[in-house]
Amino acid sequence: MGRGRQKAKHTKVARELKYSTPDTDLTQLERELAAQSGEGEDQYVDRWADDTEDER
Template sequence: MGRGRAKAKQTKVARDLKYQTHETDFGALANELHGSSHNSDKDQVDPNEIDKWSDYIEPRRD
């Protein structure tokens, strides 16, 4: 019971994807596939975060 509404929604979405044209941003796709992003700040580590965990880092052996 109640499956009819969910199936109708899935059918509608599938039909929209099949028959409607969507503009594809190939530049964004290429950036995603190559791993580059506009916001490279996410890759930077906060110095305060390093200080918080510095007690757990093993010292370098030269």
């Protein structure tokens, strides 16, 4: 496949991705987000944070 045909194909795919409107299950998304926020509030712990800097 030549470069012109290849570019045209990529452009076509890019347009399809940009302008397509996929069906989104908002109730499923809401359940997933609720489940994630319900897990421990202290999930992220910064190992490199230095508590002594706060005392300065």
